[in-house]
Amino acid sequence: MAATLRDVAQVAGVSFKTVSNVIHNHPHVAPETRARVMAAIDQLGYRANRSARSLRSGRTGAIGLAVPELSLAYFAELADEVITVADAHGVVVLIEQTGGDRRRELEALSGDRRQMSDGLLFSPLGLGSDDAAALQVDFPLVLLGERIFDGPVDHVTMENVEAARAATEHLIAGGRRRIAVIGAHEGERIGSAGLRVAGYRAALEAHGLDYDDSLVVDAGPWHRVNGAEAMQQLLARGVAFDAVFGLNDELALGALRVLRMHEFRVPQDVAIIGFDDIDEAKYSLPSLTTVDPGRREIARIAVELLLERIGGSAPAPRRELRSPFRIVQRESTGAPVRVGA
Amino acid sequence: MAATLRDVAQVAGVSFKTVSNVIHNHPHVAPETRARVMAAIDQLGYRANRSARSLRSGRTGAIGLAVPELSLAYFAELADEVITVADAHGVVVLIEQTGGDRRRELEALSGDRRQMSDGLLFSPLGLGSDDAAALQVDFPLVLLGERIFDGPVDHVTMENVEAARAATEHLIAGGRRRIAVIGAHEGERIGSAGLRVAGYRAALEAHGLDYDDSLVVDAGPWHRVNGAEAMQQLLARGVAFDAVFGLNDELALGALRVLRMHEFRVPQDVAIIGFDDIDEAKYSLPSLTTVDPGRREIARIAVELLLERIGGSAPAPRRELRSPFRIVQRESTGAPVRVGA
DNA sequence: CTGATCGGTTACAACGTTGTAACGAGCAAG
DNA sequence: CTTGCTCGTTACAACGTTGTAACCGATCAG
Incomplete structure (x- = not known):
């Protein structure tokens, strides 16, 4: 099976807790000891167990993305961007499809799954302003789209x-x-x-x-x-x-x-x-x-806002951001033909 | 914070281990005790902590899906199906985009992320038959697509x-x-x-x-x-x-x-x-x-195959399945026009 | 009436990690 | 020479769950 802290410690000839200190860059570790531990880590191909780390830290290293359905090109391309940005931050994305159904959207907010991620990017379609109360949740939440304004949470939208x-x-x-x-x-x-x-x-x-x-x-x-x-x-x-x-x-x-x-x-x-x-x-x-509509920008801002919430301790005031847009002129309104990359 | 087994136990007036027995439907629990525990669970809205369960059981309740990119409609629609099927089995899907890049595909097989899911649905584009060895991994893996045949793992493909x-x-x-x-x-x-x-x-x-x-x-x-x-x-x-x-x-x-x-x-x-x-x-x-090409079928079979591997203990022989196809005739080859649902 | 058995419950340990406290050794200052 | 401090390391506990073993009271057979 996979190597554990204990295995590394044994190879390096130190206590297994010292290994943890090395990994976490804690101060008070002799350079020589650090080197020995690092060597042992490389040798065994040690990787910290994520479940254990999650249990201890309360973090999963994942964010949720709830959208109506990936079959809609807009959401597929949005998901693409979100995954790309999240990846750059070392975070994985867990996608949930609600079908735009109000009941399933409410479930996405309260369901068992929320435990598997540290926060949620949520693009509702079935919810309305009346459901703003359901957004009062105890985990980081960033809203996408235009169904709900003046909700209690961060909101990224377009102009x-x-x-x-x-x-x-x-x-x-x-x-x-x-x-x-x-x-x-x-x-x-x-x-x-x-x-x-x-x-x-x-x-x-x-x-x-x-x-x-x-x-x-x-x-x-x-x-x-x-x-x-x-x-x-x-x-x-x-x-x-x-x-x-x-x-x-x-x-x-x-x-x-x-x-x-x-x-x-x-x-x-x-x-x-x-x-x-x-x-x-x-x-x-x-x-x-x-x-x-600046989809790329929306994805980037939304992910970063969410990660900020996840990382932050102080309850910052809610924010509402809008991405800039631009008109892309093509043939259907008379622009000259051009095909190719 | 969320309620724990201990909280439930306290409310029900039993030891916290008895609560675990109730949840797991272990035998030897008096009906009266069970009822009391259930009531306490409802009252507190108790939910088992997934990190702790994962740590203990070694299961995450998630599967990975590695595809080139969601911006390609085929993969977006495939992901849609995979998520839908997985959801029906109570499993979440964690999507990774490789861009069809060989290096990133190899990384998807070995990376840190593999710890976050119990198995992987993998649709390579950059790998070739020479890379079959890299598929020799120690977690459940189901291959999609046609890049590699005769690999060491299960394979779902089309005709x-x-x-x-x-x-x-x-x-x-x-x-x-x-x-x-x-x-x-x-x-x-x-x-x-x-x-x-x-x-x-x-x-x-x-x-x-x-x-x-x-x-x-x-x-x-x-x-x-x-x-x-x-x-x-x-x-x-x-x-x-x-x-x-x-x-x-x-x-x-x-x-x-x-x-x-x-x-x-x-x-x-x-x-x-x-x-x-x-x-x-x-x-x-x-x-x-x-x-x-029976995309729906491919998704269903692939997910079920993977879950079977994850659940199964005995190392079953590798399987290769092909979904049936059919020609969908439309106007571009002379079928009559029809637009609408 | 006693000893074995069984049903119901509890205690313990472990999964692998990390934060905090404690510990010993070495060194400077009194 | 001793006291007090710092540095490097280690021990302990905890996160919440679950499997195994042990426990206790009661029932039943001998």
Whole structure:
């Protein structure tokens, strides 16, 4: 079996507690003794047992990441970034899928699993502002996304309103006047949908354009299939439009597909913009203009915030951080074609 | 803090070891005592400490999953399935990204992290048959993919040759005779690329078609960008072709994009088939015919095999399992259009 | 009525680590 | 020459759990 402190001590000819001192860089260890111990460690390939260390220290060296599902490209790419950043800090990531289900999200907060990590990055979808109380937990927690504001915990999010406004203004700058929105959630004020629609309305208003209900199409989940269905619904309404704002890229790509099936030319007849900048957006036909919400930045900030909480002793005040965004212009709004790395 | 066995014991008025017996359903516990202990457990919301249990039992209750990167849809969807299946078995998943890098893959096998899980699902990309020795590890290991055969460990894989042959035959049945292949790895015999090209050749041969080198395009990584570049390369060669077999969906989608940019009609001028059946394939324009390699099945089998190894004491002989595949026909090879759920 | 047996419970030890206290040796100062 | 201090090392205890052995009272057979 694996070597233990005792084995190392025996080889080095010291007490096994001295070995612990060496590893922990405690003062008061003679250089000669240290060297001997190090040699023994190398020789035996000694590795501290993590369970024992966890038991003693109360730390697991892992963080949890709870997301709706990895099959959604946005979350897969987010998970990729989170794992990469965590890895750089010597921490492993334990992923939990909630399916966006409220019950399972609450479970992620209270379940048995929380013991296996030192803290949680939590991206809720089913929870609402009413559930803010459930966020009052006794372990480090960092919230991602827009479902809950003014919760009791740290929160990392994106500039939803401003970014959506910029996206809409990008379409307006291209001469579009009848801009449809796909993926709205009727009556929602917070949440990505509510905020992005708010940004859309702000842009219209700022440019003296009227808000038209019939240009806004709801879509519950934000998969490609929902975008396709929403676009079919919009076409069925028979209203005129010259641009589409998909509240995420998958919606936009689903909508794009339906438009092309109906022989619309994109961007000549209809311009399209998405949100998220998933990799696929570069390679759709036409490629999709979108908003880069700073996913990389969000992942980095969130992990570092969480690790800070885990490491910190003093209860710091809650923080809310937003990552900067930028518009990535591609063919679907008229940028020149370019394919390749 | 969290309640411990001692707290429960105190409340129930028994020794703290009796509580352990109750939890473990040990015999020789009076029903009345058991009830009292259970009540105390409920009252305190007691949960066994996982670190202590791990230390004592040597089990962590977690499995590792090492894949190249979650940004590749195939691996994201695989991870989704693995997590779902593992969850059903009460096991958490700890994901590690190797980037397909040989050094990091070797590290995943030997690194410190292995202590944090009871076993590993490993999908190598950089390792080769020469590295089979590195797979001789002292923890449960299940191999995924096609990089290494005849290794010393359990292996779950797909019917690469047969599936690729069926894909090619699907194109031939549609009247195609000049079938290009995108994503080959020159000289490779094993690995997904080598095996799928072998299936392609077998199909040609079975139907009396000649193998033509100029129809085969290499592509190192299998991202969309590589598929696009390979297709540009194929077009530059100036050879005639009436179908394209992308060795994975992302390659096929990258190629599709370039074809459409060059005004080829798909499937009328060129039919395309991919491999993997990622979600995006349903929604591309045209939608992509592809091979469903039984990813769900692979995930389920792999997790169960691993858990069996972890649970089992006797060293069972190594097993190699293959999941069944099927062709999913869509527009890119002439199936009728259908969009929606 | 006594000794063996069995059911119910408890005591002890161990998993491997780490923090704190204690210990002995050497050295400087009184 | 002794006292007091520092340095290097060691001993002990604890984290919370679980397996094994031991214990005690009661029941039953002889």
